Amino acid sequence: MTWILQAVFVVVVAVPIFFLVRRIKQIKRNIQLGKTEDRSDRAGDRWKAMILIAFGQKKMFKKPIPAFLHMLIYVGFLVINLEVLEFLIDGLLGTHRIFAPYLGSFYNIAMNFFEFLALGVLISCIAFLIRRNIIRVPRFNKPEMKGWPALDGNLILIIECILMLAILKMNAADQILQSRGVAGYVDTGSLMISSMLIPIMKGFSDSMLIIVERGAWWFHIIGIFSFAVYVTYSKHLHIFLAFPNTYYSNLEPKGKIHNMNAVTTEVKSMLGMPVENAGDPPQEVGTFGAKDATDLSWKSLMEAYSCTECGRCTSECPANQTGKKLSPRKIMMDTRDRIEEIGAGKGEGKSLLNDFITKEEINACTSCNACTEACPINIDPLSIILEMKRYVAMEESGSPASWNSMFSNIETNFAPWKFSPTDRFNWAQDLNDKN
Structure with a gap:
């Protein structure tokens, strides 16, 4: 019987791992559909950003209460899953709590610590469910959060x-079986949290307790591996991608906008300024800016998959606050949906711009970087918006008329206003005349 259970266990673990690996490869292929961009510089600063922001959750603590609750879930996720290692070994070898005899009293201390974290995770998840569905925090109830996004957030918490x-249920049943001296159940000592559930199961027979304990054990194993697969289709993919995403963050000052090299070279040539690699043949320019998700950099596509949909970016966006349609969170969600569609070979004839994101949305952006500053894992929605604005302005000449007039004035007069540069300080002359 034991070898049959071991074989079943191998199948239960192998099947989700197969789908997990396949999904990871698919996501990697989709991200690589983006344009190349070098983010290999300043390795020390990148490690620092990853440790402080992804691992240390530095930016989360701008909102202390949800940050503390999130920290409980985060630490619980990391530490409690150490117990899964014992589950895996027990399942493969047909043993039960294999570490207990070797760790002695420390095993009891570790298990109590795991249970306190499990209780913390449970309380935090209930608090987040209340915030989402009863208190209804505004940033969780924006238009883009209707339907699947809202259900996804609730499903993960549940x-x-x-x-x-x-x-906790498994540990409670295990303790009763230990106290009755049932064969195979090693004495691990009292566990404070799960002990509270013992009175509920005290009257159960040994066979029923074994069914409860084994059932909970199998449920947890199946649940953990199924959860790992589900996460790759969920906003909670940030559990894994937050680390590479923060490592490859844009380390330049947030107000610095990346110039297009082809345009910069052309402008320098027109102004008679020295141009790097001037003797090389001119580079062929495909399109300016981005119309579709594949016109964006791989980093922007990684950010789309990394988005937690927390809505901090949208809640800080001045355009959104004043009733405009722009939502930086929606920009990231739409980009992810579009690259998923392209990766699956669907959506032919469609594009990110117009079919997913409208010109009205991107035109509302003030380029203030409030969204980038607010993001807990350094996602940069502005980079996507700017690339689409560049496409509209330079490929379609579709910017608003007032913008085109401003662009023309900057090109000819070096200022947004339509007067000669030589007249720029006439107002000051009037002041001198009055004095």
């Missing part, structure tokens, strides 16, 4: 609650 309860 699944995490069920998984934590399964651990």
Whole structure:
């Protein structure tokens, strides 16, 4: 019987791992559909950004209460999954709590610590469910969060609650079986949190307790690996992508806008300024800016997959606050949906601009970088907006008439206003005349 359960266990683990690997490869291919961009410089600063922002969650603590709750879930996710290692070994070898005899009293300390974290995760998830569905925090109830995004957020929290309860339920049944001296159940000592559930199961027979304990054990294993696959289709992919995303962050000052090299070279040539590699043949320019997701850099596509949909960017956006249609969160969600569509070979004849994101949305952006500053994992929605604005202005000549007039004035008069540069300080002359 034991070898049959071991074989079943191998299948239960292998199947989700197969789908997980396949999905990871698909996401990698989709990200690589983006244009090349070098983010290999300043390795020390990049490691620092990743440690402080992704691992240390530095930017989360601008909102202390949700940050603390999120920290409980985050630490719980990292530490409690150490117990999954024991689950895996037990499942493969047909043993039960294989570490207990070797760790002695430390095993009890570790298990109590895991249970306190499990309780913290449970409380935090319930608090987040209340914030989303009862208090209805405004940033979770924007138009782009209707339907699947809202359901996805709730599903993750509910699944995490069920998984934590399964651990506590398993440990409670295990303790009763230990106290009755049932064969195979090693004495691990009292566990403070799960002990509270013992009175509920005290009257169960040994066979029923074994069914409860084993059922919870199998449920947790299946749940963990199914959850890992589900996460790759969910906004909670940021659990994994937050680390590379912050490592490859834009380290330039937030007000610095990346110039297009082809345009910069052309302008320098017109002004008689020295141009790097002037003797090389001119580079062929495909299109200016971005019309579709594949016109964006791979980093922008990684950011689309990394987006947590927390809405901090949108809640800080001045355009959104004044009733404009622009939502930086929606920009990232639309980019992810579009590259998923392209990666699946669908959506032919469609494009990110117009079919997913409208000109009205991008034209509302003031380029203030409030969204980038607010993001807990350094996602930069502005870079996508700017690339689409460049496409509209330079490929379609579709910018608003007032903008085109301003562009023309800057080109000819070096200022947004339509008067000669030589007249720029006439107002000051009037002041001198009055004095």
